[in-house]
Amino acid sequence: MPPDPAITVAGRPFRRPRWKLLLAQNVGLALAVVMLILSLVIYCVIYVAAQHRLPGNFELTSTVNTTMPLAFASIAQTIVVLTRGIDLSVGGVVDLSNAVAAVKLGDSLGSEILWSLVVLVIGATCGLVNGLLVTLGRLQPILVTLATLSIYQGIAIRVLPQPGGQIPQNYTDAFASITGPWSLLYVIIVGVLWWAFRRSSLGVGVFAIGNDETAASANGVAVRRARILAYVLGGVFSAISGLFLAASATAGDATTGNTYTLTSIVAAVLGGVSLFGGRGNGVGAILGAFISTMIVNILFFAHINPLYQSFYEGLFLVLAVVLVGSVGRLMRKAM
Template structure:
């Protein structure tokens, strides 16, 4: 039987949907739900990488700015150097993956806390992004780079190709964590790293691999961001790191590691998206979205702490 921690995000999402449905008649339309998915697809991919790291009892504050750097790199080489869309996106993906590997190397080889490491790379990525782009948005990009932001018809509803990518990534991650040996090792490292090491699992290799995969996912998020906005924005992602962490925690993944699921994170992403969309439809200023998100994450962390103490 599913635990309360697993069912909690689903109940919270249903309650939020039910509430906003009573506030605006447009909320329950398929078109609005499609819009919510388009609005959260970038943060959703960032949150997937963040989930893998938090499952190992780490945290990544740099995900949003690594994504921004990847987006600027792929947009600028396409606009200034005339690279094709696939080549430009591959370079951006390589940059974010390398930064993920840098995070993993510093955490595993130098034994530095992930909070400090990723706080440092956040600032490095922000500075490099601003210097490389000269703080200018790059808009002259090839058509192929915005393809994922295009839509196809599903009945009467327009669905973005980027949303399909988001859902496929979650399906693959869910399968990998449940059905493969490396996926089970991620949970083991989060639960008890020393015991995991003693049974012969290379914990450093697992941790390094998690940060590399997360970096690659930030590159995919950069592709989706460029596709959705049609530009490489050096100011993108400045709050996406907190949004991603909020979604992970709301989805029931423990900040102490070893417990949680990517499907819970997907629910957490949808909770954030539903609240922001619903508050907008109610005509409330955007600052209320920030306020509600802050309250939700504090409540989620408090619940996680209580559940952890009760499990002892």
């Protein structure tokens, strides 16, 4: 039988160059980088045309601080989506953590640390409830998380019936400083944590479940444990999103997290995360969050009528998602 040309070349095993393998494995991330660069270029061009100067430190800092809550919400969504699930309760957990932070954070450093940890535990508990219902209750993730979204939002409104509360200035400075885009340091930290997660047994299990649950179980992956912990981690990152939102707004609002439910999904998809599970990157999801913010900025400085901004924003996002999916499939076939 003649050698398979796809496997051997001139009788020798065919090996693709390492850079092609890396690109094939990270097509979504590469596309997210390209889209972010393009959106930045378009933003700068429109900004110069409107303001007759380049964006400065204030614009950069404002953009970063605005994006951070969505960045963490997109990470939360990504971890769950990798298991072939979806978490519609992200916005509810953001609301609840935001409300608790606004009401309970005191002026002392000890109180801030204590209640920040409490908020993270609340987020983990919310994620645990989702994970148990989906995994042990064998219920559909979309139905479970849609129900818990309403529950968490209801509790959030009970904690903070109307916008208010107060976030200490030093807390705001630590998470959303107005002196510079220092919040990007948290992006670097998350990037390192994602690298560690991807190589941990839990990370391997999460990706394995998303690719083939039966095969993952046959290869010794604790499927139930991995899926439940994925939802727990999702809850923790949603809670972190709520803390960043409270810090940037310097107050609380039990309804502001509503938008993060859908935008976290959009950001994840823009970052190359597959809704079919098993493929994606947390760093790409963060890039997707920045792309979403840049689209909003572009529409604002293009002087689009506010009544039509939502229409154009949705249109651009749909086109971007379709482009990411189409180009990604073509590149993987070409590899």
